[in-house]
Amino acid sequence: MSPSITHVTLAANEASEHRALIITLFVLFVVATLGITVWAGRQTKDAADFYAGGRQFSAFQNGLAVSGDYMSAASFLGIAGAIALFGYDGFLYSIGFLVAWLVALLLVAEPLRNSGRYTMGDVLAYRMRQRPVRTAAGTSTIIVSIFYLLAQMAGAGILVSLLLGITSDAGKILIVAMVGVLMIVYVSIGGMKGTTWVQMIKAVLLIGGTILITFLVLLKFNFNISDLLGSAAANSGKGDAFLEPGLRYGADGTSKLDFISLGIALVLGTAGLPHILIRFYTVPNAKAARKSVNWAIGIIGGFYLMTIALGFGAAALISQDEIIASNPSGNTAAPLLALHLGGVDSAWGAILLATISAVAFATILAVVAGLTLASSSSFAHDIYANVIRKGKATEKEEMKAARWATVLIGVVSIALGTLARDLNVAGLVALAFAVAASANLPTILYSLFWKRFTTQGALWSIYGGLIVAVGLVLFSPVVSGAPKAMFPDVDFAWFPLQNPGLISIPFGFLMGWLGTVLSKEEPDVKKYAELEVRSLTGTGAH
Amino acid sequence: MAADAPPPSTDQSAPGPEAYTEVQESAEFGELRRSHRSFAFPLTVAFIVWYLLYVLCSNYAGGFMGTKLFGNINVAFVFGILQFVTTFLIAWWYSRHAAAKLDPKAEAIKTRLEGGA
Numbered sequence: 001m002s003p004s005i006t007h008v009t010l011a012a013n014e015a016s017e018h019r020a021l022i023i024t025l026f027v028l029f030v031v032a033t034l035g036i037t038v039w040a041g042r043q044t045k046d047a048a049d050f051y052a053g054g055r056q057f058s059a060f061q062n063g064l065a066v067s068g069d070y071m072s073a074a075s076f077l078g079i080a081g082a083i084a085l086f087g088y089d090g091f092l093y094s095i096g097f098l099v100a101w102l103v104a105l106l107l108v109a110e111p112l113r114n115s116g117r118y119t120m121g122d123v124l125a126y127r128m129r130q131r132p133v134r135t136a137a138g139t140s141t142i143i144v145s146i147f148y149l150l151a152q153m154a155g156a157g158i159l160v161s162l163l164l165g166i167t168s169d170a171g172k173i174l175i176v177a178m179v180g181v182l183m184i185v186y187v188s189i190g191g192m193k194g195t196t197w198v199q200m201i202k203a204v205l206l207i208g209g210t211i212l213i214t215f216l217v218l219l220k221f222n223f224n225i226s227d228l229l230g231s232a233a234a235n236s237g238k239g240d241a242f243l244e245p246g247l248r249y250g251a252d253g254t255s256k257l258d259f260i261s262l263g264i265a266l267v268l269g270t271a272g273l274p275h276i277l278i279r280f281y282t283v284p285n286a287k288a289a290r291k292s293v294n295w296a297i298g299i300i301g302g303f304y305l306m307t308i309a310l311g312f313g314a315a316a317l318i319s320q321d322e323i324i325a326s327n328p329s330g331n332t333a334a335p336l337l338a339l340h341l342g343g344v345d346s347a348w349g350a351i352l353l354a355t356i357s358a359v360a361f362a363t364i365l366a367v368v369a370g371l372t373l374a375s376s377s378s379f380a381h382d383i384y385a386n387v388i389r390k391g392k393a394t395e396k397e398e399m400k401a402a403r404w405a406t407v408l409i410g411v412v413s414i415a416l417g418t419l420a421r422d423l424n425v426a427g428l429v430a431l432a433f434a435v436a437a438s439a440n441l442p443t444i445l446y447s448l449f450w451k452r453f454t455t456q457g458a459l460w461s462i463y464g465g466l467i468v469a470v471g472l473v474l475f476s477p478v479v480s481g482a483p484k485a486m487f488p489d490v491d492f493a494w495f496p497l498q499n500p501g502l503i504s505i506p507f508g509f510l511m512g513w514l515g516t517v518l519s520k521e522e523p524d525v526k527k528y529a530e531l532e533v534r535s536l537t538g539t540g541a542h
Numbered sequence: 543m544a545a546d547a548p549p550p551s552t553d554q555s556a557p558g559p560e561a562y563t564e565v566q567e568s569a570e571f572g573e574l575r576r577s578h579r580s581f582a583f584p585l586t587v588a589f590i591v592w593y594l595l596y597v598l599c600s601n602y603a604g605g606f607m608g609t610k611l612f613g614n615i616n617v618a619f620v621f622g623i624l625q626f627v628t629t630f631l632i633a634w635w636y637s638r639h640a641a642a643k644l645d646p647k648a649e650a651i652k653t654r655l656e657g658g659a
Binding site for chain 2 (some may be wrong): 231534
């Protein structure tokens, strides 16, 4: 059991008085989104509706939804907490998460929109032998999404136990199960249309809440950033070091390498995340996909800039002891900051805390829905329709399979989520990014831009990147041999880094190249001509 | 999808495989490919190098990053904000390039292919 669970915390005590308010706001969000889901469900008639929301969302709507899908609990709670505890080093996450969008904008979003229909597998398998490549793409989609899902589920458990004062195991299992059931309902009934609306609402709530807190923080410091940073440094007890890199990752050579590994995984992971990629299919064409990425870059960039105020504001206004007592990883710094800004014993403080907590729940719920949709789409479209049924399934059968896959993936992630509720959230998210960057990104880039790329190359890069990334994590300090590991009591961690990206990403690229040059089959030149022309011009795009 | 497309083509959005190969080898498409790659590839390398420079400085140039510029604002902070600024600028720059240089060429080829001309 991790320390975050055994602590009966200050935040929990303060929050439990205002439990009713938090629950009311949260129930409001759930009722509103369920209403939209049912409405969207009625409008969902064919596969393009279910997988791609009918491709009728505007660039701005999709930009909002992309932001909603991307800004997970790890961004909101995790980064604010990391800055509050480690100062400048926490801010490094924000930068990596944002810069990563340029890879999606310049290389992936438009060609993907032009040449695929519903899933990442559509593009990877375009000129390859369908069955093996779609199996590989589906496997990698589901594995990346499940790691990401686990992180969100574990996050939900931690948040709820801290904010609502639920500390019993049964209570936390119940919350994880509730999140799971809600996401099954959102996705199986509302499909992409319903999920997209949920993302948009969540994005507006999250941005609104963040602007409010940022404004209140800046107001306290008369909009003087230098004063804010100075107070944060002084109050943290670490002085100027708090404003410089190195507090978290600067300890020794290994942790510095770990930092590089994390940095690479963050910047290259985004363009390989299946739940982000399928969002580009919800707009009418590639131009709209480009514009939605631009909106997302603006919204997400603005949000990450505000994490400076959130994180350093928490460090300036709350003592380090209080933040750590509430959650050793700082995950509750943002809600705590809301409470302090409003006044610890005042009604205003209670309202702010309740609002920010409800926003955090909404965040988790929406991201979980997006991930479930990505994995059930890939299961139904890549594995069921094209591998098991060899492309002979009707649209109706495919949609039915997608709905059943949603239930199945929901149940699996509830089961894993209840088991994984004490795991390290940040580690799981960074792992999802590393796996996406190692297995998916090389395969996507080779598929789109390399004429010679073959089926064997695609399989080697997906499975090679996947196996090495997951394998290295298994033998890393995330899983064993460290106080904060999943299994702290055993030690089989021979790989010293927390994040495998430094090794596994180049390995994925290398395997794709090696698999291609060593393969006996000729590349399908005609199919590549079709893919290349379609991806750049949008000819025949669905 | 031109409504007044010539009658012979039965499915406007599905040109045959030969048509694609022909287009791929055409000078016009070569130019479109070049306009995309010669812009996107070097720029991708550039922003990744710029980002890695930032990561490496954070790791190995602590003294430089800790230099105070004004008040409590140090080089590290400004460097971080600059990453935001360059991201916004590159996104804007690429979109301008795409709208001016890529979209018209892509549109012309698409119209011709789908029109079956």
